Amino acid sequence: MRPTSSSTKGTVTDAVFGCARGRGDRPALIDLGAGVVYGHRRLAEEVTRGASGLVRRGARRLQVAGIHVNNAAAQTLAVHTVIAAGGVAAPIASRSGQMAELLAQWDARLLITTPDLAEPSLQAADVSRVRQVIAFGQARDTVDFADLLLLAPAPLPLLDPVVQPALLDEEGGVFTHEDLLGRMSELDRLIALEKSDVLLVTWPLTCTLALTTLVGLALMRGALVVAASGLTPGELSATIHDFGVTVLTLDGVVQRM
Numbered sequence: 001m002r003p004t005s006s007s008t009k010g011t012v013t014d015a016v017f018g019c020a021r022g023r024g025d026r027p028a029l030i031d032l033g034a035g036v037v038y039g040h041r042r043l044a045e046e047v048t049r050g051a052s053g054l055v056r057r058g059a060r061r062l063q064v065a066g067i068h069v070n071n072a073a074a075q076t077l078a079v080h081t082v083i084a085a086g087g088v089a090a091p092i093a094s095r096s097g098q099m100a101e102l103l104a105q106w107d108a109r110l111l112i113t114t115p116d117l118a119e120p121s122l123q124a125a126d127v128s129r130v131r132q133v134i135a136f137g138q139a140r141d142t143v144d145f146a147d148l149l150l151l152a153p154a155p156l157p158l159l160d161p162v163v164q165p166a167l168l169d170e171e172g173g174v175f176t177h178e179d180l181l182g183r184m185s186e187l188d189r190l191i192a193l194e195k196s197d198v199l200l201v202t203w204p205l206t207c208t209l210a211l212t213t214l215v216g217l218a219l220m221r222g223a224l225v226v227a228a229s230g231l232t233p234g235e236l237s238a239t240i241h242d243f244g245v246t247v248l249t250l251d252g253v254v255q256r257m
Contacts, residue, residue, distance in 0.1 A: 012181060013080065016080065031073035032226065052085075053151045056148075057132065066099070069114045073227065078091075079167070095120065103130055112134045113134070113139075118135050121142075167180060169209055175209065191254055202229050202250065205229075
């Protein structure tokens with residue numbers, strides 16, 4: 001179950017989490033809005049164990065999984081869990097009516113959400129072919145993501161990164177493992193992230209491809225990701241100072257401080 005590589009070859013899971021175990025409990029992802037902190041090892045283990053749980057509950061390779069969450073930490077965990085299970089992660093920012101249409105269009109069988117968005121997620125699931133809704137916490141008529149981690153391990157599928165789709169956006173763009181790793185490589189040439197870097201991500205969750213690429217690259221390189229959207233200028237300055245931010249997303253671009 002454990003990925004073993006950190007290069008931009010192989011699958012997204014191999015590349016992003018290959019060195020995570022060796023980095024131990026060093027902070028990997030801090031979501032200020034959600035109040036969540038993940039270490040590298042914990043994040044990688046929850047991704048792979050969660051993926052194993054999805055497979056154990058019937059997830060199949062190439063199946064689309066909708067993701068309707070309210071914070072960057074949940075989106076990161078959900079996207080990579082689905083990808084590791086051989087599925088196609090499809091983050092959705094739309095409201096329940098449009099979400100139902102997208103889920104039906106994609107023939108999605110799984111939807112991952114957060115407890116505060118469980119009701120609209122369940123409504124969308126009811127009028128689509130979604131068979132199960134998983135939430136990051138307890139919510140009516142959903143499966144708690146934590147319960148996936150307790151299931152007996154199941155082998156994860158072997159994937160061909162050249163042809164295996166990993167990410168689907170609301171506009172219908174499909175990106176394979178190789179596509180995503182290629183984008184990470186291109187971005188790395190521009191900003192050269194290192195494990196000593198602290199990356200402040202302020203982009204909204206609607207920036208699906210950009211967030212997946214940037215956060216994935218930062219985790220691959222062992223950098224710390226701090227996620228905080230909607231900051232005032234004063235809050236932005238304080239966050240930069242408090243965390244020693246070295247790389248910042250601002251106005252749609254990534255720049256070094």
